[in-house]
Amino acid sequence: MDFYQQEHRTLVAVDSIIFGFNENDYELKLLLLKRNFEPAKGEWSLMGGFVTPNESLDEAALRIVQKLTGLENVYMEQLYAFGDPHRDPGGRIISVAYFSLIKINEYDKELVKKNGASWIPLSELPMLIFDHNDMVSIALRKLRIRARTQPIGFELLPKKFTIPQLQRLYEAIYQKPFDKRNFRRKVLTMGLLDKLEEKEKETSKKGAFYYQFNTAKYEELLRRGFNFEL
Amino acid sequence: MDFYQQEHRTLVAVDSIIFGFNENDYELKLLLLKRNFEPAKGEWSLMGGFVTPNESLDEAALRIVQKLTGLENVYMEQLYAFGDPHRDPGGRIISVAYFSLIKINEYDKELVKKNGASWIPLSELPMLIFDHNDMVSIALRKLRIRARTQPIGFELLPKKFTIPQLQRLYEAIYQKPFDKRNFRRKVLTMGLLDKLEEKEKETSKKGAFYYQFNTAKYEELLRRGFNFEL
DNA sequence: TCAAAAGTGTTTGTTGTACACCCATGG
């Protein structure tokens, strides 16, 4: 049954660029860890792991994110396959990078701590091993493209969020301020956010109404040829 | 020097979705071949090949396109890595798909014939082996996105082309007609096409002026933050 | 002389962008 016996086989890994957003300090962050094995032990790295014989690439990527954060349902997208024969000095490894978006309040803090990982703001991104800095820039570029045309920003926020929170997220992603009147009009005229009775009262005295993304309505609109655009 | 001795290794291949455009019948085509080896011998397939130990993925993809067409300078872009463990019944193979755009009048016809390949219009796309039909749809989707925001359409045309030819190419890519006044205005106001003295007189009695894409000007504009958009 | 494709401008609607003031409330 194996027709390709004589061909060369290589190590294949997945690496995950894990984004989170902190609503308190308004910063976009990455979950990074210090490698506890050779080569490059002690240096900053993305979470990664080898692909096992019976799992798909997507499954491998989910597995390693779950191993680090305990989360099962994370938004995840394949980014790019990196295959320079010398990218890892420890041997020839092809790595398929994925990026994932997680709600920063929901991950398993114990697990993250145990793995020696921490949230690093993008503004303080350290040197990473191998080509991991390239992976991060490509991920950031893709995130910026995606966030304009797909409703993925919501993956980084709690289920209930306020319009100002959403705006600060987009400002963090694009590193530039938006006009709050235009921003509010744009997100609300799409008709995909349900306004709740409840207000968020931590950040201001007046309080801001919570909203929720309406997934059902979004899928209905998609079927009718709707294009999300922010 | 090899730190990962005990890890599982897998076969890694590249597959290429090779697009061409025929200015005579106005059709977008794919270069496909009939497999001459098992498994799935005799069925339609994309051009592919295994990644060798000392080449990068990009190099492997270039190598197999060159092997089939004889062309050295082709536009090529990585598409997606396919890793379902059962995607190839002949064994577990991870395949990284690339799409490439070639000028349909410049390839080596002998070589293509020798390899048993032919140009198949997208409208007559047959069943392909494994997940190759998925690869083609993803490639087509990416081509449509790219062609709007990057000047890659020109990769599918000869150096000298007419505005009506360019329009027919875009109509083939997007499968819908464009208004010729709006189309012409849009491509010309970008200022990236140089008008030549010469006329193309095959397709009409009046003849249409040839134009050339000005790469230098495009790169200059890019540096100033210009965004191609069609 | 006519069929066939090339070439040309204007109008209208839509969308993006810029901009300043009032509101609610906890301290």
Place this chain on the structure above:
DNA sequence: CCATGGGTGTACAACAAACACTTTTGA
């Protein structure tokens, strides 16, 4: 009572979309 962040509407410019006629010339 005031500082802080939440919430609202309008005017102008830029761009997309719709639309019909004239030009050239080989057969």
